[in-house]
Amino acid sequence: MLTHDTAAGWSKARRPLDPARRSEWGAVAAKEASAAGPWGRAEILDASQVGSWDAAPQIDQQQASAWSRVAGRDIGTGGRWDTVAQKDLARRLGWDRSITPQDVRLRLLYSPRPALKDTLSGQAWYRCDEFGERFDAAAERAASLYIPVAGLVEFSFSGQRYVPSTTASVFFDFHYTAQQHAIQPVDSGLSVRFTPARILEQMRTMPWGWGTPTDPKPTGIVYPDYPGPVVVIDPPQEPDILETYMIANTVTLVVLPSGTPLDATNIRANLDIDSFAWSFSAELFGRTSLNLVVPDANGPKTVELTINGWVWRFLVERYSGSGKHPSERYSISGSSRTQLLDAPYAPQRSGLNAAMVSARNIIDDQLQNTGFSASWDTVGMGPPDWTLPAGAFSYQSQTPMQIIHRLAEVAGAVVRPEMAADGFTVLPRYREATWYWGGAVPDCIIPTEIVAEWGSEWSPQPQWNFVYVSGANYGVGVQVRRAGTAGDEPAADVIDDWITTVDVARSRGICELSKGGNQAIETRRIPLFEKGGSAPGLVLPAMLTECRDDDTTWRGLCLGTEISADGVGASRVWQTLKIERHYGSGN
Template sequence: MLATEIGAGWSRARPVSARDAGMPWGTLQPAEVSPSLDWGKGHALDASMLAGWDGLAGLDVHLRARWTRALSVDRCAASPFDVVPVKDLFLTPGWDRSIQRRDLHIQIRYNPMPARADSSTAPRFQRSDEHGPRFDAELERDRSLYVPGSPLAFTFSGQRYTPSNAPVVFFDFRYAPAPRVIQPVDSGAVVNFRPARRLNLPMALLWGRARPLDPVPTGIEYPDYEGPITIIVPPPAEPDILETYMIANSVSLVVLPGRAPLAASSIRVERDIDSFAWTLQAQLVGRTSLNLVRPDAAGPKEVELAINGHTWSFIIERYTGTGKLADERYTVTGVSLTQLLAKPYAPARSQTNTAPVNAEQAAVFELEYTDFTVNWDTWVAGPPDWTMPPGAFSYSELTPMEVIAKLAETAGGVVRPALNARELTVLPRYREPVWQWSSAIMDKIIPAAMVTDWGSEWQPQPEWNSCYVSGTNHGIGIMVRRAGTAGDNPTPDVYDDWMTGEQAGRARGIAELCKGGNQEIVTLNLPLFPSTTAPGLVEPAMLCEVRDIDETWRGLCLATSIDAQGVGAARVTQTLRLERHHREGA
C-alpha cells in the first residue's frame, strides 16, 4: 500500500497592476443604489382577472437560428465601407457624354398627335368625296420629279457635281403629294331601287292548295326525287248492284276488360258533324247486366260494341231504370273515349302563349301527358296550319277538347273521333268547295238500290259570294270572294280571337260561303254493310255520291245514326243526313 500526502498552502495574492493584465477594464463606477427595490410578499389582486401563464407552443423550431459567439476575423482583412476600389476600368460601359450631336434634323416625337385625315375637307358635314373624279395614287407618284433609287447626276458650270464629305448644301427630293379627300370604293356604281316591273300579268298564278284532278292513281314512283308530290285521293269503292241483298247482322255488347256479355234489347249509336264523340244508348234487361256497367267510385265502366265488323268503345256515363214484377229494364247512356278530354273528366285550364306557336303544335300540346293523339294533315287533307304570335293563343277555363275543337273551327274544320282508339282527327268541314263537287273525288258511293226509304227538307239560304274574316286583338282581316263574282252579297262578318293566318282565313271564308245557296237536307236509310263491302259505315264530314234513279247528285254527310234491335242476329239500319246543294258545279 502506497500513501501520498498532498497539501496546498493558501495565502493572500499579490496585487497586480491593471496595465499588466493587458485588458482595458478599469475601476467600475458605483451604480445608483436608491432605485433598488425590496422584494416582499405581493398584495392579492382580483383573482378573476388572473391569467394562467404556461409554456408557449414551439413554432417552426426547424427554422430557429442559433446565435453563438462570432468568430474573430482578421482585422486587416476588413474592408472599410466608404470607397469601392476601381477594377477593370477597361470594361467601363460608355455611359457618359461622349456621343456627339449629329443628325439634328431627325427628330423623334413621342406620342405625336395623329394626323387629321381629310383636313382639307373640314366642312361641317364631314363627308367623303363620293362622286368626284377617281384619284389614282400610282399615277400621282409617277408625276414626281425624282423617284428614290434611280441614278441622279448634276452639272454645274460644265463640270459634274461630286458631293463632298462635308457638304454645305443638301438636296431634298422628297415628294409630298397634296392631301386628298378619301373616296369610297366603287362610289361610281349607283344602284337605283325601284319596284320591279310586272311582266306577263295575264299569266299570273294564284298560289294556293292544289287540287288533285286525276281520279285514278298513276302509281309512278320517282326514285331520284325526295321532295313533296301531289297526293292523289283514291276513288271510292264501287258498290255491287244486286237484286237482293242478304246481310247476316252481328251485334255484341261486352264489358271491358273481362268481355262479359250484356243483354240489350235495343241499341242506338249516333254522331253529327259538330260533335267530337259518338253517343250510345242501349236498353239492358235485368239487374245483372246493370251491375256490370254501373259506375262506381273507381269511375265509369268501359264497354265495347261491335256491329257487322265495326267496333266502338264507350264509357257508360249514366243510367235510368223502370220495372215491374219480373220485368226490369234500364237505359244506359255512353260516349266514346274522346269524351275523357272534355268535361267533367278533363280539368279546365287557362293559358297564354309567350312564343309563336302553330295551330297544330297547340293541338298536340293540349294532349301532352295523355295517351291521346291528334292527326292533323295540314298538307293534303287540311285544314291548313297557321302561326299565332305571342299573346294571340290565349284562353280561359277550357278543356283540351274544347281548345282543339275551337282551333279546328277557326280554320273551317271539324273534329272526327276514332271509333275504338284514343285518337282524333282534324278535318275540313268541306273538303272541297260546294261549287267544285261535280269534279271532286267522293268518299262514298250510295246507289239507289241500297236505299230502303228516304226523306228531304228544303232549307234555302242566301247565295253568298264573299265573306270578311278577321281576328280581334291579334291577327289579320281578309275578304274572301268567290272567283268570278262581284262579291256584292257578303255573309255575316266572322271574328275569331285566334285568326292570325292568311291561309286559315281563306279556308274559314270558303267554309262560310259553302253554307249558303239553295239546299236541302236529305235523309237516307240503308243497311250497315261490313267494312269489306261498299259503302260500309258512312261517317260525318264525308262526301257522298248518291246515284238516284233519275239523277246523280253529291252531298255532305251531316249526321249518322245506327239502330240495332237486340243483340245477336238483329235488324240493323244506318240513317244518314246529307246536305245537298242546288247550284252550278254542285
C-alpha cells in the same frame, strides 16, 4: 454496280437406275489391260504448260466474284468439285438460293423526295386549298430531282442506261410521280355574301292556294315545275248491285276488361259533324247486366260494341231503370273515350302564349300526358297549319277538347273522333268547295238499290259569294271572294282572335261560303254491311258521298250517321245518314 451471275454447283452424280447405260465416275473395271489407261496420277509431260488448279487468276476484281484458293487435298486422289472452301462468306452471293423473299428485312427506296411523315394530316383532296401558300409549278419541276447524300447508296452504270433484269431478285425503279396539289382559288380575297332577298311590295302578293282538280281519276303524272305535294285521292269502291241482299247481322255488347256479355237491345250509336265524341244508348234486361256497368269509385265502366265487324268503345256515363211486375228494364247511355278530354273528366285551364306557337303545337301540348293522339294532315287534305304570335293565343277556363275544337272551327275544320282508339282526326268540313263537287272525287257511293228509306227537307240559304275574315287584336284581315263572281252577296263577317295568318283566314272563308246557296237535307237509311265487305260500309261525317238515285246522281256532305240494332238475337241493323245536298253549278 451490281453484277448477278448464275452458276451450277458441282456435286456427286446420283446413282443411275440402269447400270448398262451409265458410266460410273468412280473406278472403272479394267477390261483389257493393254488398252486401258490407269486413272491414277498423270504423268507430267510439260510442266510449263500445265495450269494450276489451286490458284485461279483474277481477271477483273471489280466485275467478278472472288475465287478463293482451292484447298489442296491429295494429288493422287484429285480435288472434289463440290468442296470448294468458302473463304469470304460476307461478300459472296448465295449460290444455293437460301435467302427467300420472306427473309428479306431490308428494302432500299429511291425517292426523289423525302417520305411523308404524317399522311393523316394532309389536305383533303375533295375541297380546294383556300388558305395554303401559293405553289409555283415551274419551280417545283426544276427542283423535282432528288440527289441522295453521298455514301448512302452508290451506282455505277458504266455510261449505259439502266435496264433491270427480268429475273433479278432486286431492281430499282426510278419512276417519278409529281405531287398533286389541291386547287387554289385565284382571287381568294374577294367574296360574295349571300343574304335573304329583299321583300318588295309585300301587300300586293297573291296567296297561292290548292289547285282545283279537273280529272276525277288520278293520272299519276308528276309535275316537274311544281315542288309541292301532289295529293292523290283514291276513287271509292264500287258497290255490289244485287237483286236481293241477305245479311246475317252480328251484334255483341261486352264489358271491358273482363269481356262479360250484356243482355241488351235497342242499341244506338250516332255521331254528327259538329260533335267530338260518339253517343251511345242501349236497353238492358235485368239487374244482373246493370250491375256490371254501374259506375263505381274508379269512374265509369267501358263497354265494347261490335256490329258486323265494326267496333266501338263507350264510357257508360248514365243509367236509369223502370219495372213492372214481373219484368224490369234498364237504360244506359254514354260517349266514346274522347269525352275524357272534356268536362267533367278533364280539368279547366287558362293560359297565354309568351312566344310564337303553331296551332299543331297547341294541340300536341293539350294532349300531353293524356294518352290521346291527334291526326292532322296539314299538307295534303288540310286544313292548313298556322302560327300565332306571342300574346295572341289566350284562353280562360277551357278544357283540352274545347281548345282543340275551337282551333278546328277557326280553320273551318271539324274533329272526327276514333271509334275504339284514344285519338281523333282534324279535317276540313268541306274537303272541296261546294261549287267544285261536280268534279271532285267522292269518298263513298250510295246506290239507290240499297236504300231502304229516304227523306228530303228543303233548307235554302243566301247565295253568298264574299266574306270578310279577320283577327281581333292580332292577325290580318282577308276578303275571301268566290272566283268568277262580283262579290256582291257578303256573308256575315268572321272575327276571331286566333285568325292570325292569310292561310287560315282563306280556309275559314271557303267554309263559310260553302254553307250558302240552295240546298236540302237528305236522309238515307241503308244497311251496315260487314267490315271489309260490300261498299259503302260505314259512312262517317265529313265524307263526300255520291248518291245515285233513279233519275239523277248528285253529291253531298255527310252531316251525321246513326247506327241502330233492334231486337234480340238476330238483330235488324241499319245506318241512317243525314246528307247536305247543294243545288247549283257543279252538282
